[in-house]
Amino acid sequence: TQADVRLAEDLARRAATSLDNGRLYTEAQEAVRARDSFLSVASHELNTPLTSLTLNVQALRRQLESPRASPGDVASESVSNKVMAVQRQLSRLSSLVRELLDVSRITAGKLRLEREELDLAALTRELVPRYAEELSRAGCLLRLEAPGPATGSWDRLRVEQVLQNLLSNAIKYGRGHPIEVSVGADAERAWLSVRDEGVGIALEAQPRLFHRFERLASERHYGGLGLGLWIVRQIVDAMGGRILVRSAPGQGSTFTVELPRLPPE
Numbered sequence: 001t002q003a004d005v006r007l008a009e010d011l012a013r014r015a016a017t018s019l020d021n022g023r024l025y026t027e028a029q030e031a032v033r034a035r036d037s038f039l040s041v042a043s044h045e046l047n048t049p050l051t052s053l054t055l056n057v058q059a060l061r062r063q064l065e066s067p068r069a070s071p072g073d074v075a076s077e078s079v080s081n082k083v084m085a086v087q088r089q090l091s092r093l094s095s096l097v098r099e100l101l102d103v104s105r106i107t108a109g110k111l112r113l114e115r116e117e118l119d120l121a122a123l124t125r126e127l128v129p130r131y132a133e134e135l136s137r138a139g140c141l142l143r144l145e146a147p148g149p150a151t152g153s154w155d156r157l158r159v160e161q162v163l164q165n166l167l168s169n170a171i172k173y174g175r176g177h178p179i180e181v182s183v184g185a186d187a188e189r190a191w192l193s194v195r196d197e198g199v200g201i202a203l204e205a206q207p208r209l210f211h212r213f214e215r216l217a218s219e220r221h222y223g224g225l226g227l228g229l230w231i232v233r234q235i236v237d238a239m240g241g242r243i244l245v246r247s248a249p250g251q252g253s254t255f256t257v258e259l260p261r262l263p264p265e
C-alpha cells in the first residue's frame with residue numbers, strides 16, 4: 001500500500017542518516033586521533049633540538065668559565081664545534097616554528113603572494129651553495145642542470161621555500177647518493193625538478209604525501225612534522241601550478257614543480 005511505501009521510504013531515509021552519522025562519527029574520531037598524534041609528534045620534534053641545545057650551551061659555558069685556552073688548541077676547536085651544533089639546532093627549531101606558523105597562515109586563508117620578475121635558474125644557482133654544509137654532512141653531491149633562463153612572475157620567498165623543502169627532503173631521504181636539480185621553461189610554464197636516488201616512496205603511499213601531518217610509517221626515524229610537502233602543495237596551488245612525484249622504493253624520488261610564467265587570473 002501507499003502507507004507501506006511511505007514507511008519504507010522513511011526507514012530508508014533514517015538508515016541513510018544513521019549511516020551518514022556513523023561516517024561523520026568515524027571521521028571526527030579520526031580527526032581527534034590525528035590531532036593527538038600530531039601534538040605528540042610536534043612536542044617530541046621541538047624537544048629534541050631544545051635538549052641538545054641546552055646541553056651544548058651548558059658545556060660551552062663550562063668551557064668558557066674554565067682557564068682561557070689559546071686559539072687553535074683542542075679546547076677552542078671543541079668550542080667552535082659546539083657553536084656550530086648550536087647553530088644547526090637553532091635553525092632546526094626555527095624551521096619547525098616557521099612550518100607551524102605557515103600552517104596557521106594557510107588554514108586561516110592568509111597566504112599572500114607577492115610578485116616580481118624572477119629567473120628560476122638564477123634563483124636556484126644562488127640558493128644551492130647555502131646547502132653546501134648540509135650536503136657535505138650527508139656525503140652527497142649535487143648537480144644542477146639549468147641550461148637557460150626560466151623567467152616568470154612569482155613570489156621570491158615562497159619559490160625559495162618550495163625549493164628549500166624539496167632539497168632538504170632529497171638530502172634527508174637521499175641516503176648520501178647524488179642529487180640532481182634541473183630547471184627549465186617553455187612558453188607558458190617553468191619547472192623545477194629535484195631528483196634523489198634514496199629511499200623512495202611506494203606507489204600506494206604517494207597520494208598521501210601531500211596530506212597534512214603525513215609521515216610515512218617507514219620513515220619515522222628521520223624526524224619531521226609531516227607538514228613540509230603539504231605547505232609546498234598549498235603554495236604551488238596558490239600560484240596556479242602543480243607538483244608531481246615519480247618514485248619507487250629503493251630507487252629514489254623525483255619531485256617536479258610546474259609554475260605558470262604569468263600569474264593566474
Ligand code: ADP
Pocket residue numbers: 169170173174196198199200201209214215216219223224225226227228229230252253
Ligand atoms: P617531513 O617534515 O616529515 O619530511 P614532508 O611533508 O616534507 O614532511 O614529507 C612527508 C613524508 O613524505 C616524509 O615523512 C617522508 O615519508 C616522505 N618523503 C618526502 N620527501 C621524500 C623523498 N625525497 N624521498 C622519500 N620520501 C620522502
